[in-house]
Every structure is written in structure tokens, then in C-alpha cells.
Amino acid sequence: MIIPHFTLNDFLPVMPVGVLMAAAIVLMLSEVFLTSTTRTYQAIIAALASIVAGGIAVNNAFEPARLVLQGYAVLDPFSSWTTAMVCLGTFLAVLLSAGFLKHRNAERGEFYALMLFAAAGMSLLSLSAEFITLFINLEVLSVATYALTAFLRRGPRPSEAGFKYFILGAFAAALLLYGAALIYGATGATKLVEVSAALPAAFAKSPALVYAGLGLVLAGFAFKVAAVPFHMWTPDVYEGAPTPVTALMSAGVKAAAFVAMVRTFLFLVKGIDPVIPFTVFSLLALLTMVGGNLLALPQRNVKRMLAYSSIAHAGYMLLGVAALFAPKLVEAGAKVGVLTATPLTGTAQDVSVAVYKGLLFYILGYTVTSLGAFGTISALERREDETRGNTWDLERFAGLAQRKPGWAAAMALFMLSLGGVPPTVGFLGKLFLFSAAVDAGLLGLAIVGVLSSVIGVYFYLRVVVYMFMRPAPIDAPAPFRHWTTELALVTSAVLVVGLGILPGTITEWFSRVGMVFGH
């Protein structure tokens, strides 16, 4: 390995990450020098940093797709949009946390810095085009989230959730690392471009090594995106983590891991029979969609239900991934060559563009909806709940519509969006994704997806029924008030409806992610 000499120009394409990192360091230093007891200013700095980083990422999304950082990362609209969505998720999660932590009397300085470090890891993960870089960024994001999961130290739940997440996360990272090592062993390269070029020869020489490597990398990613059967940790961890952190995990971590998985496998399937990746991803999508929805069905604990629902949503995204590897598209992609820096044209490529657009729009929709839903739940939590078990029981939502109609309306909106009911962003996301999958020839799987999302409507609507049609219990909690929480919820609600009614420009922008570096 030649130790690369980077110049300042090399780092310009990853500016969003630089902004997030710099802000995180500023926040940590401010903790040393400032001794103020309120820390809303930290939330504001963190929110501003994520806005700036997101703005730069949106700007980057219109640049042509290319390798940057001497082949260690890529800059293409797909990853830039992901970065922008991660920043949006971080922005909302930071605002939610400000109110949440103040209310819990748990405002400590490292929280926002950790959140920004996690966001930086997520953004870089979606850009990585080399195994060492990929692994480092996965760990940057994971270590920060382990610490965030156990941030509220009272009661046994946070430490258990944190440790469980740590063990399963370290296990997944070890699997991914083992896979990367085997692929490096087979090809002698760690940059995805070089790996992809050397793969056909490696297949001829030692197929077992390559298959084992690919399988382990896939298993590592499957843990991170919580695909069934690698989902066991999700409900416990999502339930035990502070709710704004859960929101960030369900949206940002998942989106980044998804994009990294798509990118890695776009390179790694070269030379392999195209039926294999297609079958594997289809199977994962099928299990995850059906499994997630069925497991969520009996849950009375709303936070746990949302955790299972996030598994189901990962299943719908996996449907999009499976569509990308549909034999029809792989054949067309093979003709385009390694770098598809120009907008793809022609029928098969149009489908490919539609799939990327559907995936991105789905991730965007899920980000705003999930943050809104978890945010509403977080506002109903009480500090004294930490030692009791029924914090998120459906009963807590009973009669919310009479007591706080605004909050109930917002929660109902998020639930409808998760269920995929028009006119919300969740409906449009499903529409784009499923129709793209049908075009790619995955009719059967898309039908299963639609049917399983019908199951989903039952447990989402149950929350709405409790809020609007059940009388409130006497000791029902009122949501706490803090302007940042309210700002975050209003922003999510506006985005959920706004993007659901007028997706216009956004979808047009997302269509350009046909320019994806890969294949």
C-alpha cells in the first residue's frame, strides 16, 4: 500500500463531514471552557452544523459522479443525498433531544458531540469506496451510538440496551471485517474499484474464499440494517435507548448502512452469477417485510411496535435493493461500464433510475416520519417512568385527542404515513418504490410488500383509535413543552404532508441519482 498524500483539494468533496466533525469538536471543547448549566446553546450549535453540512451535501448532489480522496471514497448524487438526509435526521433528532434532555434533567455536554460524531460516521459510511474506510466509518458511527444508547443512566434498561447493542454491533463489525479480509485475500485489493476488477479472476481461482467473504460482508450489513433474521437486537435496543437516539438510529444509521451496502455490492457482484445476489436480496426482503410486520402485530408497547415497524420498513427498502440486482437491470448495467457518470437512458436504465429514486424517496419519507413518531412518544415520557415498565403502553395514548388535539393530530399523521396512507410522504415512498420494483420484474415480491403493509395499517391505526376514541385515564401524562421539540415535530409534520402532496422538485432531483458510481 502506498501511503497516499492528500492535498486540501482532496478533502473538499467531504466538506459536510468536516463541518459535522468540527462542530462536534467545538462542542466538546466548549464543555471544558464553559460552565453554564443549561445546554440549549449546544443543541443550537449542533442543529446549525447539521443544516450547514446538509446544505453543502445538497450542493454536492449536483456534481458529476466521481471517485474522490484518491479512490477511497466516491462523490455521487446517491451518497450526497444520503448525507443530506442524515443531516436532516440529525437536525430533527438534536432538536428533539434538547427538550427531552432538559425535561429529564440529563443535559450533559457529550450528548450533542456524540450525535454529530455519529452523523459524521453515517455520512462518510455512505461515501466509502474502500474496505478500511468502510470499516472505520462503521465503527465511528457505531461507537458513538453505543455511548448514546446508554446515555440515560438511571434504571437497568439503558445499560442493558447499550451492552446488547455493543455486543451485537461488535459481532456484526467482526463479521464484516472477516468478510473484507477474505475478499482482500482473494483479490489483493481493498479499494472497491480494484476489488471489482480483480473479482472475476479471483472467482476462477478460489471461489470458496470469495463466496465466504461476500456472505460475511452481507451478514455484517444485514445486522446493521436489522434485516430478518439478523434483527433480534432491534426491539430491545430501540426500546432501551433514549427516544431521540432511537429516532436517529432508525432513520440515519439505517439509511447510511443501506447506502453503503448497495454501493459495496454494486461493486462486489462482478463475475458472480447475477441470480445469486438477486435471490439473496429478494429472500431477505421477503423475510424482513413479512417478519417485521407480523412481529409488530401483537405489540402493545408503542415504542417497541415502532422498533418492529422499522424492521418492516427496512424490508421495503430491501425490496428496492433486490430490484437493483434484478437480472434485467444487471444486464443493462453491465453494458454501461464501471463509471456511469452520465444520466442513464433507455428502458432498462430508466427502471434503474426509478429504483434509486424510489429508494431515496423512501428513505427521506421514513426519516421525517420516524423522527416525528419517536419525537411525539418522547414528549409523553416522564422521568419517573424510568423505573416503571409501562412507559409506552397504548393506554398512555388513550384520549390524547381530547387533552392535546394538536399532538394527537401530529401522531395520527405520522402513523398514517408509516402505514402508507395518502396524502402522506409514506404513501408516495411506497408508491415509487413498489412501482419501480414491478417495472424491474419483481411483481410477486411487490404484491407481498403491499399485502404485508396492509397488516401494518392495523397496528398503526390502533394507536390512532386509542388517541381519538378511548377515554383518557386519570393519571394520563400531558406532553412536556419545549420550543425545540415543538419545532422539530412541526417541521416533520409539515414535511410529511408537504412532500406527500407536492413531491415535485425533490423527485426530479432524486431522478438524477441514476448517476451512481458502481456496477
Next chain:
Amino acid sequence: MGLIGYLLLAAGLFSLGVFGLVTRKNAVGVMVAVELMANAVNLNLVAFSRFHGGNTGQVFALFSIAITVAEVVVGLALVILLFRARGDVTLDLASELKE
């Protein structure tokens, strides 16, 4: 011993790590198992590096060691937290993750 010997040794260590992860009841034991898995991979990386020539694998192994250390630091902090919250560090991952 050729490359295949190192690969088999690493695979054995990795499997031991997975076995330990599933069977150990003690949180510290579980962490040792995770460490064992990471080190098995490092062995693989260094062996491949020797096999291919060049030092990419060694650089990869160095990064992996550094990052695993950082990860374990957070893990140990979580073990301490677990101990403070519950008074002991035994856990039954296999049964707790069932559902």
C-alpha cells in the same frame, strides 16, 4: 505452514469467538469472545498481506487493532454501567434475545 494453515487457524479462532459469544454468561467473557473474533481477522489480514506482498493487509490490521481498542473502551464503560445498575455482570444473551 502455508497460507492455508493460517486461514484455518484464524477460522478456528473466529469460531471459538462466536461460540464464546453465544455461551458465555459473564459480560466480560462475552467481550473477550468479541476480541478473539477481531484478532482472528487480524491474523487473516497479516497472513494475506504476507501472501500478496505489499503491506495493505498490515495497515488494515493496524487500523483494526486501534479501532477494536476504542470499541472495547466503550464496551468496558458499558459493563461498569451494567454493574452499577444491576450489581452483577452476568447476562443471558441467548434467552434475552429470544422473541
